[in-house]
Amino acid sequence: MVTNILINEISLNIKKIIMELNLPSIKFTVEPTRSNFGYIMCNVSFLLVKYLHKKPFEIAQLIAKKYQKFLNDLIIKIEPHPTGYLNFFINDSKLNELILKKSCSINYGKTNIGNGANINIEHTSINPNKPIHIGHVRNIIIGDTIARLLKKINYNVNVLNYVDDSGLQVADLIVGFKCLGFNKNPKNSRFDVYCGNVVYIKTTEKYKNDPNLLKIRQNILQELERKQSSTTKFANEITKKILNKQLETCWRLNSSYDCLNFESQIIHSGLWKSVFNKLQEMKLIYYEQKGKNAGCWIVKTRIGNHKNDKIIIRSDGTATYIAKDITYALWKLGIIKDPFNYKKYIMQHDGKILLETTLDDKYSNNVKFSTRKTITVIDSRQSYLQNIISELVKKFDQQIIYTHLKYEAIKLSQDTAKELGLVYENKPIQMSGRKGTYIIADYFLDMLKYNILQKAKKRYNNLDMGTLSKLAENLAVSTLRYEMIKIDLSKMIVFDFKESLDVDGNTALYIQYAYARASRILEKAKIKPSFDVEYELLDNQYEHELIKIIGEYEICICDAAINLAPKIIATYCYKLATLFNSFYEHNTVLNLKNTQLTNARLCLVNSFIFTLQSALSLLGMKATTLL
């Protein structure tokens, strides 16, 4: 809390000055400077122009004069700049000491914005009929990173993963296994890959020529709604087998969950019926008597055109997707009574137990996942649906915060699509499970790992394959996570296989490299870094800039968490690494004649390591000392 404290102090004093001048309270910003204009800047002079009718510079001079009395031994100078900015200068030695000491504490960066409140975040939620592909990865990584961020600002976070084990896509698989004779125990192939690449695609292709199959699928869908049917049991067996494979991929990506919500159980619990009654009572849905939607129940919505009100129950009595989505949303928000008990599904890679919902009474229900705040990570193609849900749940309780965290989907570049022998168009193509136009996450990771391994082998011919392989795996996962998170959520990612294997420039490898270099210095130093050093010795621009960015860690976390913008952390890591590499190239730490300087710089290197490690862990990346 170093830079934060300075900012708060300055803000407060400027507010006092504004009051002294009998001016209305205004919103101004106090931020760390970006360029070489002191340490902290304030823009208040610009905002006062319309009240004082003077030039910004004159106002800055006035405020600077009035600020003199607030200066102390930490904030030592205020300087009005001809452009109008107010620049604040800090006692370097004291600042260095404060930041370097603070950054080595275990809780560095931890703040209490969440105040221990519960929050749900749902992500991953992949249909259990195929392997996880690169498009799903964006969802997983965004969701997992946000969960880590929210924990850091002291929310009690529960991560949910919704498994649609009774929808169309699962029914398609059952059709394949039951009617088309696909082997349930394929040899030489991962089960999720086999189901997604072979059974699912082949089955859906057959529908064109065999309409009878569609009728069978319809029957299967209805059977899936019955808890005790043999189809339900069979589907359960298949989907769990796929789900387990998918979870392995998630864990490989360093993501984990608190609870699985199976759609089948939401259906079997009968929750939908009570939700339907409630919606009816509250007059949020209506029965259409005439027109093309005659016989349907419709959701009223103010979104878009009124003509586009959403059907929730078809005229044949079956519920549409939105019915299940609304039910799930209301459960997440605790608006309907929780009918579930919870049992252990599996132990995860990080030692966290993954629970699943169950309707079986012999398990307890003393876990509670519903809360007033919930975040749903789904790509922006679902915006329309999510907006309707958000609008609906607000009608139940104004205090609810239902956030759709949306991001643009990933497409395949034309080159990659061509290489895969997929339909070739002169533009990027959408990933589609049905068309098989996707890149399996594990396959891509394997390629990336292989690539990194080749380079690592040349670098370290003395290391054994086991160590190298572990290193390459860690770096491959880091790289993929970083690539997914550094781009703004609103930007479409066009995935190109060849480009993605490139690891130069702004990549996880660059950041990991800086970390490894720093670790190496500490390793080779004969003394351990201590805080009993002469802080004023750290006075060149490289040292200043590195210390400054370390001091901004908390601001960065708050910024990222409040805006649900994980890329801010990625940018921060990159900047931290850049400034360290620059420091490294221009300053020697070890073997200096001046041992006091070595001590001070060791202390800085140590702080850098702590801060970067912490920031990387927010991104789900394990910092490596070897590279």
Place this chain on the structure above:
RNA sequence: GGGUCAGUAGCUCAGCAUGGAUAGAGUGUUGGACUUCUAAUCCAAUGGUCGUGGGAUCGAAGCCCUCCUGACCCA
């Protein structure tokens, strides 16, 4: 027909919430730096009518409106 998102350097992207200092990175191209704590690095050069046109403002890449292009969604 209705809605959402995007458009900034050759390419990929920051910056936009909360207007203010010389619009920043990576990559590409060109040059330079390993006898040194790791060169998967660093330093320098190159490269921009911030999609178009208007508006409000002392001041716009950012705010408001128009249009164009592309992606997606609903019907």
